[in-house]
Amino acid sequence: MARVVVDVMLKPEILDPQGQAIARKLPQMGFEGVTGVRQGKRFEVELEGPADEAALEQVRKIAETLLANPVIENFEVFVE
Template identity: 70%
Template sequence: MARVVVDVMPKPEILDPQGKAVLGALPRLGFTGVTEVRQGKRFELEVEGEITDAVLAEVEKMAETLLSNPVIEDYAVRVLTAEEQA
């Protein structure tokens, strides 16, 4: 079995109120030096068999139709390495 990760983030031009809230809370908690926070989602999909171009194409389709809202979000699909899966 292999794992594929889909990272979903708001597009840069979209306001991110959750990120702004985190950014405002960090100094109150004693953390400094952070100038911007964007909050997104991460999906880990465990798939049967080997990762092929067809499997990645299917995951891309999942990301576009269910896991993200392509109007306001961007997504990236990547395969986890063996070290990342450990």
């Protein structure tokens, strides 16, 4: 059994209002020195078998079709 992680983030050129709202709130809460926040998603995918190249390729396909929207999001797949 293996765990594969898929990180999904909005592409840099896509506006992220959730992240901006967090960044704007920080100084009011007494936190200084943060210039930006981006919010994305993290998926932990548990596999029955080993995380070999074939399994990772399948997880990449899952990310592309179900976990991320490749038009506006980038994703990264790695073994944890």
